[in-house]
Amino acid sequence: MRALIYALLINLLLNGIAVAESVRLTNGEWPPYLGEQLPHKGVASRIVAEAFALQGISVEWEFHPWARSLQLAERGQRDGSAVWLHSKERENGFYISDPVVESGYYLFHRKNYNFDWKQIADLHNRRIVGTRGYDYGAAFQQAEASGQLRIHRVTSDEIAFRQLLAGRIDLFPMDKVVGFDILHQHFTAAERAQLSFHPVPLRSDSLHLLLSRNVPGNAERLTRFNQGLAQLRESGKVAQYLLEIQQPLSLAP
Known part of the structure; x- marks a missing residue:
């Protein structure tokens, strides 16, 4: 053989x-x-x-x-x-x-939240949630490290979206396609309809x-x-x- x-x-x-x-x-x-x-x-x-x-x-x-x-x-x-x-x-x-x-990472927010931004300085005094371990770009990370931005870090993207829907925070940076997928997998159509995102990308x-x-x-x-x-x-x-x-x-x- x-x-x-x-x-x-x-x-x-x-x-x-x-x-x-x-x-x-x-x-x-x-x-x-x-x-x-x-x-x-x-x-x-x-x-x-x-x-x-x-x-x-x-x-x-x-x-x-x-x-x-x-x-x-x-x-x-x-x-x-x-x-x-x-x-x-x-x-x-x-x-x-x-x-x-x-x-492409975008800033998700509730539809009834009046929000506009062009540069990191425009995000000061906003309540922002981020997911642990995520890098949201050099300017964002530096502003977080220096204390210019106060970011509440959580353990998952789903938790961040729930805090956003509950009004506990104002903004959540997330890859748009991944964010949409999470919202379709774990949230109702009525919940999704309450959210939007700003057209200026945080990072691409x-x-x-x-x-x-x-x-x-x-x-x-x-x-x-x-x-x-x-x-x-x-x-x-x-x-x-x-x-x-x-x-x-x-x-x-």
Whole structure:
């Protein structure tokens, strides 16, 4: 039997048939972009997997808490992780892909709350809630650290939305698409109808695939991934997939 297996492998190699290549990537929960129980593991996971597939590479996903996901990838215990902000610090440990998806954070508020803003100084004396561990952009974070903004941090986005609906706070910064998904999953149409968001984004960022610099071959894999991603984008599928998750979501009853 062993001799037969060896013979088959040699035959495959001699005939130029490549053995399938795969990568192990870590992930976290951030519906509708990422989620272990979501179709395709979330739309961002779908884009990553299909971009790799166009290059003949399959993806094995592992879901962990976010800090653990990043740590496993950075140490080279997994090939990479998806999806993350680009930063100079992360360039030290990772090859960083072209943008996979875009994220826009907006200030949610009650519809009956008279509110306008253009710069961080306009948020002084507002009652603002934030979720622990979230980075809302350099200007916001600096204002919070210096005491110019007083931010009440809570443990989940759902809790923050409930405090907003109850009138305990005035503003809640949240990725718009993720926020809409939370509101549809956990709140009634009547509750959603009480909320709105300001059209000026608090922050707008691209999110990326990270491949560990500690894994041999990852520099070349990143090049191939970017090529696959460009193909997928040019086909119109990236725009299609993003539209599919946003169409059902709104604040209207």
